[in-house]
Amino acid sequence: MERKIRIGMVGGGKDAFIGGVHRIALRLDGYYELVAGSFSSNFDNSKETGKNLGLAEDRIYKTYQEMAEKESARSDGIDVVSIVTPNHLHVPIAKIFANKGIHIICDKPLALSSEEAIDLKNIVENKKLIFALTHNYTGYPMVRHARSLIQKGDLGSIRVIQAEYPQDWLTTKVEDNGLKQAEWRTDPKRSGEGGCIGDIGTHAFNLIRFITGLEVDELSADIHTFVKGRLLDDNAQIMLRFKKGAKGAIWSSQVAVGNENNLKIRVFGENGGLEWKQEDPNYLYHTKFGHPTQRITRGSNSAGKEANEVTRIPSGHPEGYLEGFANIYSDVCKVLFAQINKQNYEHSNDCYPTIYDGIEGMRFIETVLESSKNNSKWVRFN
Amino acid sequence: MERKIRIGMVGGGKDAFIGGVHRIALRLDGYYELVAGSFSSNFDNSKETGKNLGLAEDRIYKTYQEMAEKESARSDGIDVVSIVTPNHLHVPIAKIFANKGIHIICDKPLALSSEEAIDLKNIVENKKLIFALTHNYTGYPMVRHARSLIQKGDLGSIRVIQAEYPQDWLTTKVEDNGLKQAEWRTDPKRSGEGGCIGDIGTHAFNLIRFITGLEVDELSADIHTFVKGRLLDDNAQIMLRFKKGAKGAIWSSQVAVGNENNLKIRVFGENGGLEWKQEDPNYLYHTKFGHPTQRITRGSNSAGKEANEVTRIPSGHPEGYLEGFANIYSDVCKVLFAQINKQNYEHSNDCYPTIYDGIEGMRFIETVLESSKNNSKWVRFN
């Protein structure tokens, strides 16, 4: 690694959700360095956010226009911008950075209309820019393995594709109770014309295309708004006909009580079937016709090259393993910060294991060995 | 955040596993800055590792002794050292850094003997240092919720605790085939006297103590080595009697075919029972006696404060969500690096979604709306 990639961010101020996710994602592998940002239309929020992230003061910008202008003028300016605002701002912001020749990583859905999206595409093509849209589910190792199995022909010709994406967090009219995430997602001005269709239906749609490589030929849809007074759809039934003859369906809902984020895709071909579920993402279920279903695990020998390229830890360690580790590190950090700032620190949880736990662990091993060497006699601990 | 915490690392060079995990963990929340390291007894390996991590050349050290000496002398020296070597080096390294007043995060198990561990403890106490042992399973949100339920008395007096930690990767004698991870783990000189007991049994033991707060009173063990010629145990049965009267068992094995990393704990009290499984870590199953089992999910309203303090993303998004996002970012980075280095880049996977996918997404929304507005007539997708 010659140097880290310099990245800036638009959106993602205090109270935002997806901005924080993007920041963790860019830190995880250590390739990027976040050096600039315009995190909120409220400059105070933006300054506080930037300061907490350790940014230089002069690279926290009042507007994204200013940010594009100044960063593109610096010799050490950002290579790429991450756009994590509500939907309606994606394209206006992207155009400005694109015109300055800055690469773009942008949250989904891309735009308010395909017309607007195509405008942007033309700039991106002219400027030969990298443009990544964070349909994040395509980043899962077992999704990539599913795709490679289909590409290799393991399923034969695809016949049926069933995708569903039910949630339940919009079961009641939470957009009236100050829940910011619900407010803009149910507001046509900020979300576009699609409600649950745009927010999560597009994920299901993208995942179908990514995994199967098939394009939709025609569709028949029935969308509906169940919660009275809501301005956008909160449930959608869609039947799909694909080019090359496959059939399928998408169901997405935000009023399906008992579902948190239950994205699931099933693909059936002449010779085999696949099932992947976002809430249990380390497994891909693969059935060859006439044989028992196999559970292929991320990180195992049975997962292919495409999955292994994006796998950081061994099979049997769900990817939350990294977050568990990070929690220990961050617990420690809070104590360290307190020391540096000469503050008393009361960690309500007091959770990270210490040297005392280490000593207990040693005693455990020693006591086990002593008991086992003595034909399992009961041995008193310590 | 006034400033980031400066951290150094000992161990974790090329081919090591856990060092990379620790580095991701320290990057995740953006609190730490890795500034120094002695990653391998092979200095070339160490230099290459350090350079790839973007370290200044003069802070990549030949020996950990030198590192402790020089870093403690700098005004911007490391606040904390992360020790990720094989087990036998944990204490010797920790002592040197501890004597220099540097805080310590150390991989488990702590030492080769409790005697050695107590020596270290004395230094740590005298120097008033922070010492964290990465029993990482204590970092899971639902483990912390389990602990808090028991602390609050929801289970009543604890009666039975069943923990198990089966794996299968040592089913054959892979330590003879050059698998570095297996080599040192089955070598008494580097691992200590415990084989599967030290490597994974201690995790189960620590997790019991962490969740229940109970201490073992006496134990009866039967350990065994199934693979011929192996020098340490690869299977262990342990019966436990706890102070205050609870009973329990630990089974750990590295020859249990079909198990990847199947750590599981069940706790039963007078009034309720809990079950948590590391391979499905976002759920805690809680049964109040006489009522249906409840599935409590990380990030939901039903998870308590202790879990939410260490939760980054909402319920229904397994923590691998972050890695999925990171994969998109890192995919993009590889293309960016190639551009910076003016290399041609062939990404075999070509995986991150682009603006073209964004346009398709827009068309999807628009086509769905058109169909639905026309009583679900089939609309051609173009």
Added chain:
Amino acid sequence: MERKIRIGMVGGGKDAFIGGVHRIALRLDGYYELVAGSFSSNFDNSKETGKNLGLAEDRIYKTYQEMAEKESARSDGIDVVSIVTPNHLHVPIAKIFANKGIHIICDKPLALSSEEAIDLKNIVENKKLIFALTHNYTGYPMVRHARSLIQKGDLGSIRVIQAEYPQDWLTTKVEDNGLKQAEWRTDPKRSGEGGCIGDIGTHAFNLIRFITGLEVDELSADIHTFVKGRLLDDNAQIMLRFKKGAKGAIWSSQVAVGNENNLKIRVFGENGGLEWKQEDPNYLYHTKFGHPTQRITRGSNSAGKEANEVTRIPSGHPEGYLEGFANIYSDVCKVLFAQINKQNYEHSNDCYPTIYDGIEGMRFIETVLESSKNNSKWVRFN
């Protein structure tokens, strides 16, 4: 019980599947006595079947017409007839027995057309007969509990109903390979115009009606035949609009590789959601909005009166428990038959536990007690 109900059967000869199921069902609770039958259009098959079932020779009939005639003339004639033929014969047979005043239990789907079905209905009404159609999934205890929860209003107004019934046994053209079950099911003359829609789609449809009490207002369907040369549909997508405003979908398929008989229904209302899956039938998952999902188990206190009325064994004993017991009994019977017939009997499986196993069990208890009384010392088992 004054006396057993006398029942006759039409269909269900050698090689038939569903007839045997009906016979087990009628024996299970001991209420019925099978006394007459016309099991096949082939009289030899019929005679052999009847004899094996222990029927009197004069009550095994060549034709169902003769059977209806003679049974209705006897003072000890059948109370009820069970019709288990291919679909196209259901109505012709039922009419004849109905006209003789005999009650009817009939396999599904009822008829080849609704016209034919209504004809039969008129006779049934005129004769005041009992007519039961074996949509067997309505007989599951947890299905009845689901229905009662909805009837009591626990879910509030119903919004969304998703049902699916995928199988994979018609993935290839097995009807050409002599598989009798596939032959008549894919033959419009014997099955009617619906293929997978008639065979399994009607189950999903009936289950929706049974559980929710809602009636379909209109539907939009896309059915398809994937296997070349097959005469009836093998995959169906259906969008549903219900009276009172609920929306839903049915997907049924017989080419979904990896699915054996995967009938599943999910119902979502304003206040709660339910999920039931035929392949895991002892559990009903119930989520009250904003609370953790509860797993309600058949036979437990949490299952209501409606479920308990049709529950034979306690919670935690899946209903296969009865078959396991029956297997032991029938294993023994085979030996007994051999003795009665003075034949040598070689049971390849030799499976039922004997008195020797009983003695081992006693020793187990005694050895456990001896070890435990001696502080868990190892005790030799002899």
Added chain:
Amino acid sequence: MERKIRIGMVGGGKDAFIGGVHRIALRLDGYYELVAGSFSSNFDNSKETGKNLGLAEDRIYKTYQEMAEKESARSDGIDVVSIVTPNHLHVPIAKIFANKGIHIICDKPLALSSEEAIDLKNIVENKKLIFALTHNYTGYPMVRHARSLIQKGDLGSIRVIQAEYPQDWLTTKVEDNGLKQAEWRTDPKRSGEGGCIGDIGTHAFNLIRFITGLEVDELSADIHTFVKGRLLDDNAQIMLRFKKGAKGAIWSSQVAVGNENNLKIRVFGENGGLEWKQEDPNYLYHTKFGHPTQRITRGSNSAGKEANEVTRIPSGHPEGYLEGFANIYSDVCKVLFAQINKQNYEHSNDCYPTIYDGIEGMRFIETVLESSKNNSKWVRFN
């Protein structure tokens, strides 16, 4: 089938549990005819039970001694007796019938001591009788498949066997609240010296022997009574050493809150591993070392001959399928009985599908076909 096997029953009167299970089991395949019984020490209870079962009055006996005497004297006397009393009566009853040359099916555990059991064994051997002990879990198809896989050597030499059988119904002192099932099971006089060890631990033990064919060499046990005042153990930890070198453990408990009847067995050999769980009995999980875990389903091609011999219905139809069917039949019967007895019948559930449901089903098929033929236009239902 020349004739049905004539069977009698001792025990199983009103309020008994296991007697009813045995009666269903003997009816299921139609091989047996229940003709005699002494169902309770209370003759009124016995008479009522026998009458409800349709027995001739003169074959309902006041004592089992009388029953053995008279049945053995009849030319049409019972071939076999089923003994379903509390444990302490098994041997005394069995001896009497054995001495009369009557075959025996007996519930488990066999006796109060191995001494008593061996006495009985001697009679059984002398008389050359069939004696079956209903360790019912050996009757499950996938248990038999597990056994055959091990017999064929698919797992190689067995190393580790983990069995567990947790329940929670004795978490509180229900034996004091008039629960008959709990009363005799916690009474040493009627149950013998083993509490949970005898009641369920013996099942786990028997299952290990049945599946693996291995015999225990020595064991180390720690049993305990958690509920104050209870006279027998309610929790047991047992470590096992098998002949030929395998190791293992049994945990059985009746105070493990959240467990209904959670019998589970795992077997690990040099080359493979197996897992079977009683609460999900239609699946056997089989892992060949280094390959993905396979889910083998009862009734599928992947289940072997030994499983298929005791399988009545196809894969994907859990065995509760038969009970579902039986529920429909028995629902109908209740109406028929009412008619015969000229009583009004109010079925609170009113559950079995009728001809009206059949007509709806026809309309469903017809409406689906009409919609699909018209390019999925919405079609109004009827």
